[in-house]
Amino acid sequence: MKYVIGTGIEVTDYRRTQEALEDLNQRIILLHETAHRLEEMTKEEDVYQLTVHAAEEILGFPLCTLDIYEEDKLVPKAMANGVPPGASQPVPLSEETLATKTYLTGKAYVLGRPDDDPSARPTRSEFRSVISAPIGKFGVFQVASEKENAFSEQDVRLIELLLGHTMQAISRIRLQNELREQARRDPLTGVYNRRYFNEVVEQELIRSRRYEHPIGFLMIDVDNFKQINDRFGHQMGDRVLQEVANLLVAQVRESDIVVRYGGDEFLVMLIETDGRADVVKARIQEAVKERNETGESFPFPITLSIGTAHWDPEKRESIEQVLARADKWMYASKGAHRGTG
Structure with a gap:
């Protein structure tokens, strides 16, 4: 009897593992399709919107924002549909926040609880977990959750994979615009x-x-x-x-x-x-x-x-x-x- 139960548990675990791997594989495929779309874009605004859309629809993050560095500030450019109005505002780099810390250090941060980092300063009290990742020298991408310890290492790696393509798209568009402007x-x-x-x-x-x-x-x-x-x-x-x-x-x-x-x-x-x-x-x-x-x-x-x-x-x-x-x-x-x- 114990043997049967043990086998059932093992089979269930195996199926769960397989389903998780299939889900991961499918999300990576969709991210690669997103990367091809990013490569074809000619406007930064479209890049911002597609990045947020991919994070929301492919990675399953209903609370995410994309901020771009402009004139010593991080300025919100795109946000998921689940983000409440007014939840994201321009932030001067001189202010100590998780977003500015991410941008200035160039490192990604994962907080499982608000008190993990005093500089986190969530924009809304119901946000309990946060991923804050840099988009190279261009800005910061943040994901929030109302649950504590909501994000895994896999979530971070998938976000960084997406943002790598976002960074390349922004860099290409800006270079093309700069060359076009120089020609003018x-x-x-x-x-x-x-x-x-x-x-x-x-x-x-x-x-x-x-x-x-x-x-x-x-x-x-x-x-x-x-x-x-x-x-x-x-x-x-x-x-x-x-x-x-x-x-x-x-x-x-x-x-x-x-x-x-x-x-x-x-x-x-x-x-x-x-x-x-x-x-x-x-x-x-x-x-x-x-x-x-x-x-x-x-x-x-x-x-x-x-x-x-x-x-x-x-x-x-x-x-x-x-x-x-x-x-x-x-x-x-x-x-x-x-x-x-």
Whole structure:
């Protein structure tokens, strides 16, 4: 009789072990499928959402959050459906929490009870167990449970397997974005280059027609630039171009586009504007005047000639015609005001 009972227990244990192994194998297969999907993604936001979805649906964690490092803070980017509203808030790295500790040390932590680590500071009192794992240098992923000692070593390994793919996806997307941004930028001044302008202007024309907003353009030339190069050298000329680029960026909105159009010419595209080009022109000229009086000392004043024009979505005018008009007024400004207006 004992033999029969013992055999029954052994068979039951064997079945349980087999079922656990099959479950683990199935979850690993699904995680690999998730990894392939992560490899195809082009937006970080999609990576965040898929990571949380995989943790929730494949690994069975209804309480999980994903935070990304931004400007000395860990900022929530995605959370499972089971996470209560307001349970996850931005946390400065200067605060001592389990999330910041995880990010700064680059180590995963598993807490079976809230008092295992005084720095845990659960966001809600009902959270009893926590896994806190780093996503490389990018952020932190946390899983919580309302039960004590809810997580196993296997849970941690599966999370780290998932986060490894998440980290690779974020790294790839950021590198691609950085390379794309570098291709759009003028290497000397840091503003956009002419190639990028040619790409984006058609998109802006479509938006302008749809919303019936005109686009303003400023064509800008650095006065006496050839003489500056000839007399003071190309390094001084480069400094002047960098100074002008910085000044232009500071005087327009973030949504506007500053372009090094060629040589010592710059182009500013004012998005969704109506008669604002002349206002911006006056502001730039005032900033140049103030910079000459109080800014870094050059052995000469910097002056700009600026021509303005608007593209009106109601008129049948090409972008080439509008830029030609701005260019014409720029040279008229140069001749009439000797670079002062």
